[in-house]
Amino acid sequence: MKKLAEAAGAGTMVAPAATTSAVAPQPTTKGSRGAEVTKHPYPTIQLEPFLTPRDRKGSKRVIRDRSGGIAFVREDALSLDRIREAGIPLYNVGRRFRVLGPDGITEQERWIAPFDVIHRSRENPKDFDGLVLPLGELIHDHGLYLKLAPGIAELGINDRSDILLRRDTKQKDPTVGPVLNSFNTVITGRAKRLVTRTIYDEHRVDVKEALAWLKAFEAVSKAKTLISRFCCAGVQYTQKGNVPYLKKTSQVNFFPPDDPEMRVIAKAIDERFKERGGKRAPHVTILSLMGVPKTEAEYRGFLLRLKKARASAQKLGLPATLKASRLWDPDSKAVVTSNFVYFAPLKELGDEVTILTVNTDYHGEVKSRGVLSPLMAILSQIDIISAHAGAAVLNRQGTATTFTGPTGTGKTTAGAFWAEKNERYRREELKRRYRLDLEREGQSGGDLEEELDRIFPNVGILCQEDWIEILHDERRGWVFWSTERCLYARTGGFPGLKFVLAENTPILENVTADFGGARSIDSLGRITHDYFPERIFYDPTWGHLLYDRTSRPIAANVFLERNPNLDFCVKRVGADEAMKWLLIGRTPGGKYEPLYNAYPDFSGLLMTYGIVGEKLVEAVKAAEGGDLTKLGRGDVTLGRAIYDKLKVQLDLWRKNCAQVPTYIVNGAAGLELTQDM
Known part of the structure; x- marks a missing residue:
């Protein structure tokens, strides 16, 4: 037991017919169909009148969405003379893609993505999802993105804000991604x-x-x-x-x-x-x-x-x-x-x-x-808890805070928020807060600075970001240990990502280009690493994060929710209430994962059968009374197997939450406020 416990562990704007003046930045507004477009309104040009005669019907140079609107158009399918005569700057039409040959110099094609795809894809995502473009396939997952076709790599952006792509027709391997050391997978989510x-x-x-x-x-x-x-x-x-x-x-x-x-x-x-x-x-x-x-x-x-x-x-x-x-x-x-x-x-x-x-x-x-x-x-x-959770050291005693929640609630962000060494603002802010704590305790001068120097290197440390094991040790109480050598985390919001990519070549999984997902014309067409299924394999030995996976006692549990309908930001709960939150396991998208965890086989089965949320709470209550049919959807044998696995984890969590302070934190309050809590 001792060895195990101690093991290391805007509105839509139609451009005037004869104006070349820039549109001044304005606050976020609502479009004609009630869609919030972007913080800075952008011009929307109706391109149909400017198509060349041969491209107005059935042209391969004009790619239309399922509603018939233009989603992607070759530049030479547009009459640039008529666009100029209308007083419209080409810059206001959309984002240009320049496709270069294998040498990265010879230009092959120019395509334009109209700016209005940003709000059109938000209003009617089904019109775009799965649409095949000459450069790849559009995918709607938490926004619209472009999965670039095999052999197409991003080179960057030029001085005209054009996206530069290199196409190598000899490269046909669909697993090779568009940037350095990136890989595509056939599926990007749960098996059917x-x-x-x-x-x-x-x-x-x-x-x-x-x-x-x-x-x-x-x-x-x-x-x-x-x-x-x-x-x-x-x-x-x-x-x-x-x-x-x-x-x-x-x-x-x-x-x-x-x-x-x-x-x-x-x-x-x-x-x-x-x-x-x-x-x-x-x-x-x-x-x-x-x-x-x-x-x-x-x-x-x-x-x-x-x-x-x-x-x-x-x-x-x-x-x-x-x-x-x-x-x-x-x-x-x-x-x-x-x-x-x-x-x-x-x-x-x-x-x-x-x-x-x-x-x-x-x-x-x-x-x-x-x-x-x-x-x-x-x-x-x-008798060990397996938790879909991360852990971090946030207090001067060196004990851990665990962060439990489904994908997308911010486990990685919560654990690594203060740990990124190159983003100086956060570390300096953390130091300022500890300085205030010491001043309130009566310390000042050299003694304060000495104590601050002692404390500060040992706080704001990431221990693990996705999955931990938790057990009760008679001497140390509830402790955790890590399961993964390298982090497998979402690139979107990953702390210090630009520093990581500048110095290392991590494996990147399912890299795509923004096609409206960021709701910004500046991001349109660019690889932003914000695609929800994109992942990075980060090796902690690279040293961008303060990281220590050594096993530690747990000082507090945080269950992460992201629900704007909740009437609180943070709430302390007892063991019984904690069990209900765990069982319901609401995701940011309003679905349910038992124990905040879609990984276990029993969770997958319950989710397949729709025995989740309040239904699961009722089914567990029935099972506690001896009725296993609700858990097994009428099958007692199956219900018994589900309850056998679920009950062990629930019993352990109940003991843990009775002894370790447990909080529900609602991330809908925003990043900074959530980390304050």
Whole structure:
């Protein structure tokens, strides 16, 4: 126990027909359709009258949204003479994209994105989402962004505010991103399907077929299955698959299997298992399949390739038809992005846990379903909380504050707000506040400065930003330890990102260009790193953040909400009320994730069945009274397995919140005020 506890751990403006005067900046206003456009109103030019005669109907040089409006237009499809005669500066028309050849010099094309796409995409996002442009595909996710096509890279912006892009037609790899060390994934979010097997023999058949698919991919690609071994929170993992990117990211994000810090934690975990009559912590295997045919037609093509490779599908163990596959989704009538797990009470977990991920190359999905979900199940057996949380040192005693909440509530921001060393304002402000505290305590002069010098280097430190383990130690109370070697965080709002990118080449996942997401003409067309699904793998050894993942006692819990309808900014809660907030787990988008955590298999199942929010509160209350049908949607066996996993975490959280001061902080108040709280 001691070893484990101490282990390191504007309105829309139509340009006048004959004016070239600039529009003076004005306050934010409402457009003609009630849309708040931007802090500084911008001209909106109706481009239809200025199209050349041959481009007015069915032209490939004019890309229209689904409402028929112009979303993207080649510059030579516009009559620049008529635009000038109308007294309209070309600068007011939109953002120009200059497409250069592989040499980065020879110009190939010029395209213009009209400024009005900013508010039009906000008012009617479905008109734009999924629209294919000559430079890539538009994606609406917390705003409109452009996923640049394979072979297109951003070079920057010139003195005319044009976006400069380089196109290399020989570069066809869709996984290569548009900036240095960036990678694209096929999907950028949750898999469509979660399959939970409650009978172990059925799960074994799933695993057997998955291994057969890996052998088939080996035969077709002439490349061996990729194997990655790593450690997370003291538990050992082996990942087998055919996605090079996932092998790379698992080794970057987590610890090597023989990491000294993890070995100490692993030993302590094994001791806790032995104390409870077990042998040691279970091992986790992740089978990651990418490229499984989606349809019968695709499967027939795959079988032909397999035959050319002189491999027998039958001998490998593949089904005769895709419909007969264990991976087939009868609802979609296809193979969709999926996760397969053995879902049973904790006591039936066994010594080996195997997770299948199908047709997803998104690290966040493999991390959540493949790594952290089984981790919670394993450590629940030895009374450890697995929390979708970060931690930071914010007080002079050196103890930790935890920040628990779903994605988008600001866990990373809360933990790292004071820790960024290059943004001097925040560190100086923190120092000023501690100086005021010491002055109120009666200190002054040299004694004050000496005490300030002692305290200040040890506060405002980030410990972990996404997932922590929490246990109760008889001597130290409630303590946490870290699970990840490198941070896997959203780039949007990441503290000191410009300093990180200037000095290092971190892996960047799913980089896109702004196409109205920032609601600003200055950002339009530029890679801003604000796309919601974009992630950075940040290595703390780079030193931009004050970082220390050493295990520490917890002084306070903060549950992060972002809900403008709440009538408070901060509120202290007791254990019972804290449990209700945890169970409901409201996201900033108004959805629900049990325990603020979509990662565990039981959470995914509850979310799939719609047993969330107040429904979950009622179902848990019924389960406490012996009725498990509400949790299992009528299935008692399933309800029992869900309750078994959920109850362990709830009981531990209840004890924790009864002993550790717990607060609800509403981030809707804004960044600065939230950090003050």
